[in-house]
Amino acid sequence: AQSVTQLDSQVPVFEEAPVELRCNYSSSVSVYLFWYVQYPNQGLQLLLKYLSGSTLVKGINGFEAEFNKSQTSFHLRKPSVHISDTAEYFCAVSAPRDNYGQNFVFGPGTRLSVLP
Amino acid sequence: EAQVTQNPRYLITVTGKKLTVTCSQNMNHEYMSWYRQDPGLGLRQIYYSMNVEVTDKGDVPEGYKVSRKEKRNFPLILESPSPNQTSLYFCASSLSRTGRSPLHFGNGTRLTVT
Secondary structure, three states: OOEEEOOOOEEEEEOOOOEEEOOEEEOOOOOEEEEEEEOOOOOEEEEEEEOOOOOEEEOHHHOEEEEEOOOOEEEEEEOOOOHHHOEEEEEEEEEEOOOOOEEEEEOOOEEEEEEO | OOOEEEEOOEEEEOOOOOEEEEEEEOOOOOEEEEEEEEOOOEEEEEEEEEEOOEEEEOOOOOOOEEOOOOOOEOOEEEOOOOHHHOEEEEEEEEOOOOOOOOOEEOOOEEEEEO
16 A cells, blocks of 8 residues: 655745755655646646656746655645645655556645745 | 645534535546645545546555546545545545556645544
């Protein structure tokens, strides 16, 4: 079974400052890693994903994340945030199920508030 | 435009009155799934479906039913809703079952059961 921890439930940051949203996971099998963003009254949109290869992945809106296998982490970063980045961010892991299908497990989310 | 469409967006109902939330995707995805989102708990999977007539329970299936008679549609049925099913519900789909394909989400259905 997989689990995902997002240690920070809320992260306030000033506009144009850097931000890091933390994600740690546990799994007994190899997993794929994702970050999603949820703007108010909307569904979740994919920010970026790590499937294999380079551990630094770049996504939309200037976000990037680094996969660290030894620390089982997949932290999300942005060097300079904008007011429009205010949203909830979810880290997720996925792995094939034993029978069929895929098992997506989501973290509890981090609410990023960008202050003027 | 590739999308997952859920209806309705908002639903207020009373305890025990059967309801259905519809979900449709136009991407020919094999995999579809329902989640509920509650504050502090993230998203929890209710049911998923690998293909037509193939469904299975997720982590929180009690009180819900699903069906997959057509590849594009995956309705969520609450036969006798209760207040603890008040939540934000999301339908999602993905291309394959390997875990590599990201989920595509609908815009959500906010359900209130009084």
